[in-house]
Amino acid sequence: MRYISILIAAIFAHNIALRYFLGWCPLVSQSKKLSSAWGMGVAVTLVMTVTSAVNWPVYNYLLVPYGLEYLQYIAFIIVIASTVQVLEMVIERFFPSLYTTMGVFLPLITVNCAILGVSLFMILRDYTLLTGIVYALGSGIGWSVAIVSLASIREKLRFADVPKPLQGPGITMLIAGIMAFAFLGFSGMVGIK
Amino acid sequence: MNKLERLLSEISSYTEDHPYLRYITEVIDTIRSIVFEPGVSAEESPFLRDYIEIKRYMFAVVVAVAPAALASIYFYGWRALAMIVVSYVAGGIAEVGFTLIRKEEITEGFLVTGILFPLILPPNTPLWMVAVGIIIGVILGKEVFGGTGYNIFNPALVGRVFLTITFPVAMSSEWLIPLTGGWAGFNQFSVDTVTSATPLGVFANAGTLAPLRELFLGNIPGCLGESSALLVLAGGIFLMLARIIDWRVPVSYLGSVFLFSALGMYLWPNQVAPPLFQLLAGGLMFGAMYMATDPVSSPTTKEAKWVYGVFLGVMTVSIRAFSGYPEGVMFSILLMNMFAPLFDEMVMTLRYGPIEKPYK
Amino acid sequence: MKIFGLDLQQYETENKPNLRVRDELETVTVPTKGGYGSSLSPSVEIGDRVEAGEIIARNDDSISTPALASLAGEIIEIVELDGYHEETGDKFDAKVQGIKIKVSPEQSIKGSGIEWEKEKPKNLRELLYLAGLTSFGQTGVPTEFNSSLFSPAKVEHLLVNGVRTEPFVHHLVDFSEEFASYKTGLEILARTFPKSQIHFVMDEKTQENLKELSSSQRIKVHSAKNESYMSKSKMLARKILGREKLDEGGYLLDHGLLALPEIFPLATYRAVVEGVPYIRRRISLSGPATEDSIIETPIGAPVKYAIGEDVKDNVDALTIKGSPLSGQKLEDSEMPVSKDMGSLVQLTKPQGSQFLAWLQPGLRKNSYTNAFFSALAPHKKKVADSGLHGEERPCVYCGWCSDVCPVDILPFQILKTHEHEMIDEVNRLQPQRCVDCGLCSYVCPSKLPLSDTVKSAKQEQSDESHNYVKYEENEKGLISVITEEEKGRGEESE
């Protein structure tokens, strides 16, 4: 039950994109097309889950015992960069069809702050390994929900007559604002801890 | 009548060439087209056209909510009317101003937003907040997307949710007890009997239920137009019969609320209210009939409408039961507005297959 | 008739229209093309004397059907005619010429009847070709001549479309009077295409006295719902062939179906049994601005003459070729009547602007919605006119256009994607399914040009698709690329 509530909380009430503003650079740039939004969403969910599964032991068994917590940023960023590299190679080797649809998004993910953010939140909130992974999975799904719905809205907006200065990023931020309003309805729904 | 028509066209042709007044030509032309339907013949097939048009389409909604609006005056005094007037004036200025700056045609969508917005506000909302809300709703909820027909979200709900989050104290902590008997609110300007919660709030805090009969007839505190489920239902049925709104959305929405609250009541008896109470209390009926059915912001394909309605029900029941807000209708509709294009796209993919080559 | 709850009853006439024959003409201008086929050059010269029914333009190398003189007389002029390929919408772009004949007082018809029961199918087809009848249908009637892109062997189903469900359009055949000849006509067709199944489709209302037809083994009688789009051959073809095939697009004959108009069996009977070639045309004339009638006139008579002086006094009328839901405006009333001109509808134009029209009660029975409060104003006069009743506005996604669409497409989405030139997305939405019923534009509250856009999207798509590039051009004009082998298969053994 605890895992389910954390999962739901991470998707809705504590949506990583709409509540904590993470991963917005790719959200703005990759949400022009629905097809690429799906690819990006799947890729981010995957990388987020895998990196938090690696980062947790790295932090708790490598950094904490030697009092090196202040090196967490450096450690995490190395883990993320190498995980993405490994994941890319694995997918290319064993799932070539998946690679053709998703491969292009993987390198973009290294600089996605949502990935680093999830690992940092995981440490800040003292999750166990399993809750950390569930939280990362939920955050990934939540981020995907945001990018996919944003992309479908932007596809519909191609027909709309948006004022010129607002086209593109401007209107995306306003939509995000209204989306964030809607997501506030979930506040207080389920605890994140 | 011919005199009036001639006068309007004279004014219009005068302002057209005037250095300053030419900006308001659009307004004059709009007035002219509202007052006189131009007798234009169809130039391409079909040569027979239905008599329905957007003005009538929108006006039917106003007619349908009129009983609920009158009831709000009866329950809460003439202040309710003042709120409606403020909403129309402030929103109208925002709408016309925006379209004039963008040099576009003024469209009729505001006719509906202007009356629906005050009806989903608490009766004691300060008038300046009504103005702020409708301006935000019209500009950020509609005009930035290009005006009527392009908005992704329901403009009235954008304004309402903005107010709810921005002014939580004013919007959700004090409610008025409606007047009943005799001429009730028709005799006075405002009501000052204050209570702390709506039936849904009472249930969330204390777990007690309001009597269904009162909920149905309207003798309970709540938002202006939401109090009487009976009148809202009547207006909604009229709209469904007139085909202005699609019956699928209200049916699937109300049905799924009924179903999921029955299920939820069985699983979490302390948090989920019983189905009939859920259906009649709060803004559900109003939302299901007038808000969720807004054609622009809801899905257009039939299959997507069913999915949309079912999701709306799930969201509403879970927000009401588990979140910090006692009422979840407006949040869930706004939330599902966000997914409406996705549902439509998925239905199209199922029906016609994926796009072979994505656009460049 | 009812269309998805849309009551178009007021557009129908209860009275049987009179048949009026218009014959007193001084000149006729016979177009060298009518219906399917390329434009022909006259094979006669100015000053020649022609008989009624004599071939005056013919080219067996191009895809075409001969043009026949409709009245006897002297050729006096050869003129260029405008507006013909627009009407048929096909790809034969050449200018159509008109052969002007000065009618002489003595009339006789060239031709004679034959014993059709014993005739070979091939000869019957030749007879139809020479009688000028093979330009009917979407791609012409296949014969051993180049009257169609297809060979006669391709015809598996022959559909005679006797459905008249569109507003204001009458049956051209009076089934109570002409039933015997009509039945014989169908039987001749069964013999002309011996390997194919003949389907005869009628609307529910008029099929009463046709039960006798189904006694014949070769002829299958169907009935269609009284809904406007059911008069479209493509719609009926979906019923006979199954819809999946037709959603792929292409001509009906690609799927083995030859669809012919209601008048065809009767004309066949006249040509084969009575020996009268196809030189006269029946036109249904109706609408609120005129008196309902069926007009029979020689081909080539000016439309103005065919209509006569029937426009009611002091009415500003709009004349439409075809149905008011999918037809075209008649631009020029001097235009000669062509072989395929089936109906003319005269609608009144809206009279001036109306004060607060959108607020007035008065249910229009023909409206898709019920938002008119008719009970409040029973005295309100309801007229069918050609008015738009509103102004163009942005789409509000009401979904009515897809609700009324008989073939499950999303006209509003096609309009939007087409406007923004997203070709792949337009094609994904399958505009080729459209049957041109025009109902989407009819119900649109925003008065958007839906039907027109879907039509042009369909056209653009078919231009790309390979089904439509079966013919090539050479110096003789447009010729078919049917292989000799295919032609050979057209020979049936007796």
Add this chain to the structure above:
Amino acid sequence: MSNMKDIYTAGVWEDNPVFRQMLGLCITLAITNKVVNGVTMGVAVFFVLTASAFIVSLLGESVPRRVRIPVYMLVIATFVTLVYMFLKAFFMPLSQALGAYVGLIITNCIILGRLESFSSDNSPWDSIVDAAGVATGFALALIAMSVVRELLGFGTLFGVQVLGSGWTQWVSMILAPGGFLVLGLLIWVQRSISPVEEG
């Protein structure tokens, strides 16, 4: 010298990282509910960006292409760690307010983007000016956003009551949605003043 000025002003206005390039959004959105936070973050990013631009331009071509990004990220992460420790030591409340977002400067694409596109093949002096311009633009964007949000949200600036005590606080402005809306509106304003060129 005018060249230097151009590089600098381009970063501040025409190529403003937030309003034009849509970079560094996470931080912009997350911490701008108070002007103090905006200023602090602006200074922190200024420091990290100029310092790492300097180092990277010194490294220049000597770094192999394949490991460039990880090396840059290490450089940035080092400076961010410095900032993080500095804040924790001297400004504890601020450090708590900014939370994990200080760490997220590492993945701030402004910095990486600048290093990648400019500093790696320009002289140290040019790189610092460019970095300073971009960082100033970023800081100004942060301050603009935080001024609007704090003013409406609390009625205050730097914690000082500005709009009078009767001001009804616009709570949504300090929450997530307000951040998005204000950013969207500021983008609208900025792009209306100097429109985006086609192409």
